[in-house]
Amino acid sequence: MKVHAVTPNWRSDLSPLPTDTLRPPVSFPLEWAYLSASLKSASFICTDAYLHDLTDSATAELVLQSNPDFIIISSAPNALYWRCPPFSVEAPRKLISAIRSSGFLGSLVVVGPHGTHNPEWAHKATGTDYVWRGSTDTMLGPTLELAAPAESPYLYNGNDQGIIRVDGAVDLPVADLQVLSSSIDYPPHAWSLSDEERTVFGNNSRGILLEASRGCPWACAYCAKAPVRDRYGRRPLDSIAREVAQAVELGYDYVFFIDETFNIASDHQEDVLSLLERSGLSFGFQGRPDLINDNRARRLASAGCVYAELGVDVVGDLLSKDMGRRQHLEQADLGVIACRDAIPVVRFNRLNMSTLDYVDIYPHDMSLTWDIPVDPIYPYPGSPLGSALMAHYGRSQFDWDFGEQYSWWLRMEVRLQREQPSLPTSAIRELQQAFLGMNKSAAAALAGLLPTTTTTGGIHELNKSVKGVGGELHIRDTRS
Numbered sequence: 001m002k003v004h005a006v007t008p009n010w011r012s013d014l015s016p017l018p019t020d021t022l023r024p025p026v027s028f029p030l031e032w033a034y035l036s037a038s039l040k041s042a043s044f045i046c047t048d049a050y051l052h053d054l055t056d057s058a059t060a061e062l063v064l065q066s067n068p069d070f071i072i073i074s075s076a077p078n079a080l081y082w083r084c085p086p087f088s089v090e091a092p093r094k095l096i097s098a099i100r101s102s103g104f105l106g107s108l109v110v111v112g113p114h115g116t117h118n119p120e121w122a123h124k125a126t127g128t129d130y131v132w133r134g135s136t137d138t139m140l141g142p143t144l145e146l147a148a149p150a151e152s153p154y155l156y157n158g159n160d161q162g163i164i165r166v167d168g169a170v171d172l173p174v175a176d177l178q179v180l181s182s183s184i185d186y187p188p189h190a191w192s193l194s195d196e197e198r199t200v201f202g203n204n205s206r207g208i209l210l211e212a213s214r215g216c217p218w219a220c221a222y223c224a225k226a227p228v229r230d231r232y233g234r235r236p237l238d239s240i241a242r243e244v245a246q247a248v249e250l251g252y253d254y255v256f257f258i259d260e261t262f263n264i265a266s267d268h269q270e271d272v273l274s275l276l277e278r279s280g281l282s283f284g285f286q287g288r289p290d291l292i293n294d295n296r297a298r299r300l301a302s303a304g305c306v307y308a309e310l311g312v313d314v315v316g317d318l319l320s321k322d323m324g325r326r327q328h329l330e331q332a333d334l335g336v337i338a339c340r341d342a343i344p345v346v347r348f349n350r351l352n353m354s355t356l357d358y359v360d361i362y363p364h365d366m367s368l369t370w371d372i373p374v375d376p377i378y379p380y381p382g383s384p385l386g387s388a389l390m391a392h393y394g395r396s397q398f399d400w401d402f403g404e405q406y407s408w409w410l411r412m413e414v415r416l417q418r419e420q421p422s423l424p425t426s427a428i429r430e431l432q433q434a435f436l437g438m439n440k441s442a443a444a445a446l447a448g449l450l451p452t453t454t455t456t457g458g459i460h461e462l463n464k465s466v467k468g469v470g471g472e473l474h475i476r477d478t479r480s
Contacts, residue, residue: 001069002042002045004046005044006095007050009091016448016452017412022086026186029048029079031137033179034176037173037174038140038173041145042141042144045066073110075110075111083223085380093127096108109131110131113382120161121400123158166230166231177208177247178246188256189209206252210247210257211259212259212272215231216229234268247279255276257284262286263292270299277303282304285309287308289332289336296338300343311348312466316365379407393436405444
């Protein structure tokens with residue numbers, strides 16, 4: 001049996017006002033490396049149309065040359081973006097259409113967060129044969145090797161909703177990083193490096209993704225981690241060591257850890273840092289700045305850390321508590337400063353929770369605000385905020401089409417905050433109701449008239465301080 005996994009070319013999706021994860025920087029498809037490791041007897045090939053910028057017809061022709069029995073297509077750019085996926089599945093839909101037009105007679109399987117949370121919608125929207133629900137890391141491969149894979153409770157084909165597969169940290173196989181050994185030209189994951197930052201980032205040119213843990217011990221309302229990444233656990237050190245050894249042998253020089261809790265101090269964490277230090281690899285990570293002090297930042301740097309993405313996220317301590325994050329802004333500020341003193345490139349995220357509906361769902365002091373409102377957090381499935389917003393608009397399950405249209409509105413609402421800060425709330429509410437009441441094609445046409453705003457690049461340059469551009473948290477009169 002032959003299995004061919006494909007990453008669509010996300011450039012083919014021209015949706016208006018895209019989220020940052022619709023066409024993000026190209027990065028290594030860790031999900032295919034796990035899938036390859038889990039197969040017992042089937043031959044496995046994968047193609048990354050996004051990396052090579054292939055057209056859908058060229059991708060279909062290339063894939064069909066392997067004469068596969070199953071073609072697996074991801075509905076998110078890779079495992080890094082399962083928690084913050086693009087709402088649109090236009091790229092996988094176009095690719096599936098091209099494959100069917102080329103005469104493929106086997107079975108198509110779509111994997112990713114879309115089918116996990118709403119399999120009926122994903123099945124219809126992409127035109128696939130099957131939708132896999134949940135983690136693909138351990139059971140997808142063995143399921144496809146069965147005589148009757150359609151009987152799996154995790155495969156949806158229009159007849160039964162099934163259940164969601166969850167793989168914890170200790171369940172994960174040792175990733176087969178040779179899955180794309182013929183093409184290791186994945187750039188290091190680091191958002192929008194300036195010329196100055198690229199200099200201090202070092203000569204790292206080939207990047208890979210890994211996990212040291214999975215899940216999270218916190219319950220932030222905006223995080224799309226349930227149920228696939230809900231349970232926190234650390235991976236066995238031996239598994240990480242074997243993957244790091246593979247990376248070095250294959251010629252990679254940079255690792256980005258996609259687990260949010262990489263920087264939690266522990267004996268396990270120190271073992272991982274020592275392993276990285278011995279390997280000579282540079283690395284980056286996502287983490288919480290409030291957990292980092294000067295000593296921790298220096299230890300990360302001495303182990304090879306050259307890049308950090310830190311979640312500050314919300315503007316006030318009470319809002320942070322209400323949303324389950326429980327992070328103090330002052331402590332986060334100190335953590336960012338410590339990292340900037342030790343690590344060459346540091347990013348931190350600030351989320352705009354001051355849009356109309358979010359204030360209704362999570363009331364907070366609107367007079368306390370950052371001087372530059374950043375782009376909003378989107379209502380993802382698997383997050384309390386996503387569930388609350390869908391319920392707010394009368395949806396019993398996650399509605400991806402509405403979520404996409406709502407994300408367009410959020411972009412427009414934040415633009416109004418930036419450009420017309422004195423606009424009355426009642427006027428914004430009228431505009432919101434009119435836009436959300438449009439059919440989706442009309443809304444898309446209107447959204448397409450506005451210039452795209454992204455958080456990468458310019459906004460990072462403006463975020464000189466956790467507390468604001470000038471280093472102080474501003475109090476603004478928002479009574480109008």
